Amino acid sequence: MLSTYQYPKFEYVRPPEIAEGRDGHYPVVIVGAGPVGLCTAIDLARQGRQVLLLDNDDTVSIGSRGVCYAKRTLEVLDRLGCGEEMVQKGVSWNVGRTFFREDEVFNFNLCPEPDHHRPGMINLQQYYLEDYLVQRARKLPNLEMRFRNNVIAVTPGEKQASLRVETPDGAYTLTTDWLVVADGARSPIRTMLGLDIEGKVFMDRFLIADVVMKADFPTERWFWFDPPFHPNQSVLLHRQADNVFRIDFQLGWQADPEQEKKPENVIPRIQAMIGDDREFELEWVSVYTFQCRRMNRFNHGRVLFVGDSAHQVSPFGARGANSGIQDADNLVWKLALVMDGKAPATLLDTYGDERGFAADENIMNSTRSTDFITPKSRTSRTFRNAVLGLAEHHPFARALVNSGRLSVPSFLVDSRLNTADDAVFAGNMVPGAPMDDAPIESVGGEPWLLQVLGDRFQLLHYVADAADLDAASVAALQSLAEGPIPVEPIVVAARGRAPAGLRTLIDAKGRIRERYDLQPGTTYLARPDQHVAARWRALDPARVRAAVARATCNA
Amino acid sequence: MALNTQPNLFEPGKRYFRAFSPGDDFYEALIETHRDLSDEQSEMVNARLILLLANHIGDIAVLREAMSIARAGVVAKD
Structure with missing residues (x-):
């Protein structure tokens, strides 16, 4: 190969x-x-x-x-x-397309929101x-x-x-x-x-073929349910680096892995999928089951x-x-x-x-996806096909199509490291949330919020104009940098530079304010792994220290 | 009131961080309802389910619209 x-x-x-x-x-x-x-x-x-x-x-x-x-x-x-x-x-991609038999029924964008540094996948x-x-x-x-x-x-x-x-x-x-x-x-x-x-084994087999081709498939994830070239099963196509394409064929439990892996059996499957006249070479073939x-x-x-x-x-x-x-x-x-x-x-x-x-x-x-992709009973298959049949014209059914819910981080809302909110906030940046990225301007030159966050506890304190930060707040922020578990103070502002050399991030496009529901005084404590530990509508160093103690099991 | 075909599933008191979660919660419960049933039993469960939901919806105009869409998708031409 x-x-x-x-x-x-x-x-x-x-x-x-x-x-x-x-x-x-x-x-x-x-x-x-x-x-x-x-x-x-x-x-x-x-x-x-x-x-x-x-x-x-x-x-x-x-x-x-x-x-x-x-x-x-x-x-x-x-x-x-x-x-x-x-x-x-x-290969960066955000768009996935789902096909049922011969028709595209649905597509999705993993990152529909603008102003994030990294793509969905x-x-x-x-x-x-x-x-x-x-x-x-x-x-x-x-x-x-x-x-x-x-x-x-x-x-x-x-x-x-x-x-x-x-x-x-x-x-x-x-x-x-x-x-x-x-x-x-x-x-x-x-x-x-x-x-x-402990867990369960799924009674199904899948064939993976990594194929080198100069095909004109776009950089999208394509998923077929019951396609004409592989009836009653699913197929997934993904583009990787170096013009290598990953093709994943569902085979069913009865398939013989040794037979299926042979190039003389794999090649016709791929030809049926991409058409006979396109050139390709196999780079890797394997058959897998999973649990x-x-x-x-x-x-x-x-x-x-x-x-x-x-x-x-x-x-x-x-x-x-x-x-x-x-x-x-x-x-x-x-x-x-x-x-x-x-x-x-x-x-x-x-x-x-x-x-x-x-x-x-x-x-x-992933179990839900598996159950949708490989229905375990006639009734389950009927429901699956009904969803796919309705999906082309009816938005509610599109939301039910499950060809894999692609990896997103968990919101650790029940973690004992979180300090509960004592004020009302809009949006998703709750204690335990993986922190959203946003564009910034800073003296350090980092263009993205997440490039500034991580590796230590940090406190994001929002004011409209950083230059207006009062002396008491400056002193409070500076005091947090002391102690056995220091907290780096960061001023987030629409404009201005904070006094006393405090690190200042300018919320260049207003996305931090929007995503974190910031008002003047709003303060977020970030964990070293870029998760929200606590947040308040006003800065109170004693509460910050208590939240750090809680987030480190020192409370 | 017209038939709502926009995503509309939710569970009171539950907060969702991902758009796909409420639909997947429902779908899992639906398939689970049929676990270990024979095909005949599943057909009967589905019929009972439709009757219960129809009564809950109440508005026969809405039900007619839903029945029409459901049928149109599986019959080439009426």
Whole structure:
């Protein structure tokens, strides 16, 4: 098969523990250099932690697995310092079209609102994502990556975990204060520890073909229900980088995976779909089944599970890697505070609570999509076809068409880290909300709000003219920067520059005011992962400090 | 009153952050209503459901419009 991508081979280096015949100790060890393990490692290392990342392999993901990276993931990658190359290489898209038999019945725009930095989705082969993450990781001197280092035993303890690691030069022992497990859906470490993961297997098979072609398909997601070229089943077409197209055929449970994978069987399916005369070559073919399941608990003392090792979903909606990267986003600031002794270990329980809530939402949405796409009974199929038949002319039915509810972040409204509103606000920026982006002007030159947010607690205080900020407010804002968990004060204003060198963001297009329902005096406390922790109609440093304490389990 | 064919589903007291959520909540409940039923049983459930909803709507002009749209979509020409 053709390859548009040259797989890197990462060098194995003899670990110092083996060379020096001793055990090693690290404050944090991450197992698994997939997208989620890499993001976790990069985020911790950027924040000054000494990180060891172990992987049993020496290259990136083989074949194209994950394809769609959502707006929220791109915002996290931006915070990690590698969003731009992903967006440049990837294919940005917002429009999806849905076909039923021969007709288009419905289309959607993932990002109908203007003035956001990142698109609704990019499509990018997983190997590129991992490749760029490895390149980013290499720029961090306190992040050490060890390839062909396979964890063969884990002994959890009260204060640390102990690992036995196998390499081409033999085995060695490591201890670590914190072990982050990102070793994928089959998670050998989860198995070693005898931890359960529960859910259900879906009785269906899908064929993935990644195809190189110079086709004139537009950069949109096309989804067919029961198309003439593949009757009674569904088909999905996605464009990726390098003119590679992902085609996903539903096959049914009875299909024989070995037969279906053979090029002589795959090629006619694709020819029937795109027409005989267009040239293409296969780059990757596989047949998959899937399951939706999650661990009951993601954190077990010193051992923390992230990504597919903790939860899996059906692929409809691109909620796998996207949710895993949001796990890293949620976990890292909490782990950093706990490692510094600035928050109790119970803060890590909120990682499990918040991401468990997100996992449930992802499983619910992807299960609903699966049930719509692959109806399990005659009646279910009849309803599905009735919805599709009505969708062309009747808007209510379009809203019911479910070809995958594409990954969007969860609103963590029930999180115990939130401080409840004591005033009325319009809009969606409730405590627990992932923060909306908006264009800004600033002395620092950042053109987007989310480029300024993250990595620490921050307080956004709105006034019409920043220059009019009174001395008491200036002093109150400055006082928040002190203390064990500092809060960076930021003045958001329609115009002007705040006194005393306070960081000022100009709400250039009025979108922050609109999206956050700002009035003069309105104040938002942002978590290090760009979620709203609390908000008020007036600035009160005592309340801000109380909200920070609450958001860090120090209350 | 004319038949409303705009998205109109919601659950009182529930806040939605995504436009697709109320419709998906309903659709899941609808399919769940038919879980483990035979085709004949499902047909009977559907008939009962239509009768209950029709009575709730009450306005026969609205019901005639809905019945007309429903039929038109499955019959080539009447």
